[in-house]
Amino acid sequence: MKKLICFGDSITDCGRLWDDPPLGAGYVSILEKRLKETSSGPWSFLNCGVDGFTAARVLEQAQRFPAGRLSDPSADVWVSLLVGINDIYQMLHTNRTPKQQEEMMLRFRETYDRLLSLLEAFLSGKGQLLIMEPFAFPVPESNLLWFPWLSQMSKMIRELSDLHHGRWIPLQNDLLKEAKSQGFGNITLDGVHLTKDGHRILAQKMYDLLI
Numbered sequence: 001m002k003k004l005i006c007f008g009d010s011i012t013d014c015g016r017l018w019d020d021p022p023l024g025a026g027y028v029s030i031l032e033k034r035l036k037e038t039s040s041g042p043w044s045f046l047n048c049g050v051d052g053f054t055a056a057r058v059l060e061q062a063q064r065f066p067a068g069r070l071s072d073p074s075a076d077v078w079v080s081l082l083v084g085i086n087d088i089y090q091m092l093h094t095n096r097t098p099k100q101q102e103e104m105m106l107r108f109r110e111t112y113d114r115l116l117s118l119l120e121a122f123l124s125g126k127g128q129l130l131i132m133e134p135f136a137f138p139v140p141e142s143n144l145l146w147f148p149w150l151s152q153m154s155k156m157i158r159e160l161s162d163l164h165h166g167r168w169i170p171l172q173n174d175l176l177k178e179a180k181s182q183g184f185g186n187i188t189l190d191g192v193h194l195t196k197d198g199h200r201i202l203a204q205k206m207y208d209l210l211i
Contacts, residue, residue, distance in 0.1 A: 003044040003075040004031070004210070007058050007119075008082035008132075011193060011202075012049025023047045026194065027202035034207055044075065054086045055108055059115045065122075077127035078210065079119050084108070084134030084157065085192055088149050105149070109156045116164040129166035130209060131157060132202070135175050137191045139184045169205050 006012050006028050014026030023029040024047055032045045048061065058081070087108050091101045119129060133154050138144050154172060161168045178201060179187040187198040194202070 001042050001044060001075040002039075002078070002210075003046070004028075004078045004080065005046045006049060006080045006082075007062065008049040008080070009053045009058075009086055010049070010051040011085075012047060012080075012082055013051045014049070014199070016047045016049065017051065024049065025196075026199040027206065030199055030203035031206050031210075034203065035210065039211070049082075052086060053083060054090065055083050055111045055115060058083050059111055059118070062115060062118050062122075077123060078130060079123065079127060080130040080132060080206065081115070081119070082132035082134065084112075084150075084153050085136060088134070088136070088146050088153065091149060092145060101149075105152060105156075108153065109160070112157060113160055113163075116160055116166065120164050129161070129164060130169055130206065131161040131166040132169045132205075133157065133171040135172040137176065137179055137184055137188045139188065139191045143191045167209055169209070171202065171205065174205075175201060 011026065012024070012028060014020070014024035014028070016022060016024030016028070019025070020029070023032055023045055028045060028047045028049070032043065035043045050057070050061065053061070087104070091104045096104065116129065116131075123129070134150060134157070136143050136146050136150060138147070150172065158168055175187060175198065182197070187195055187201070189195055
């Protein structure tokens with residue numbers, strides 16, 4: 001038995017709390033279907049994504065999470081994490097000064113580090129962390145203001161992924177390339193959330209690591 005547990009924000013949630021339980025209508029459900037069709041062994045999936053969550057909220061969620069649901073001696077456990085874009089939104093859209101924004105980014109790093117430490121401890125060396133890069137698109141044009149912060153955040157997360165023995169999944173450049181090739185409206189709904197085709201790209205990225 002193999003188990004995938006997905007933590008994150010609305011991109012991971014993708015309706016799983018209200019419209020499409022229990023896995024949502026995004027990359028998690030796409031990945032589950034494909035693995036069931038192609039994998040030689042059984043898979044179990046748990047979508048823990050919650051719309052609007054920041055890194056701090058995911059940490060609070062993980063702190064309440066029963067450790068036994070992560071450390072399963074009968075399963076090969078994988079834990080994925082995709083969070084950060086709501087932190088960027090709070091930094092840039094809550095009337096913070098540049099100094100306060102920098103302080104928020106440093107707190108994000110500290111929180112993300114604590115979160116990975118907790119997930120790593122739960123897995124006890126018997127599982128694998130999949131660390132997914134947060135992303136955005138330059139539509140609307142105002143989203144361009146996010147890109148320097150996203151670049152800084154991505155660098156932080158990748159360093160922490162290496163520190164905690166995670167598998168880094170780069171997304172920003174690949175999604176942007178696909179959006180430029182296919183048209184932004186075919187990949188993103190609003191510059192942050194993904195269309196079905198956008199979610200298929202995420203699912204493929206994870207599938208390539210899981211098979």
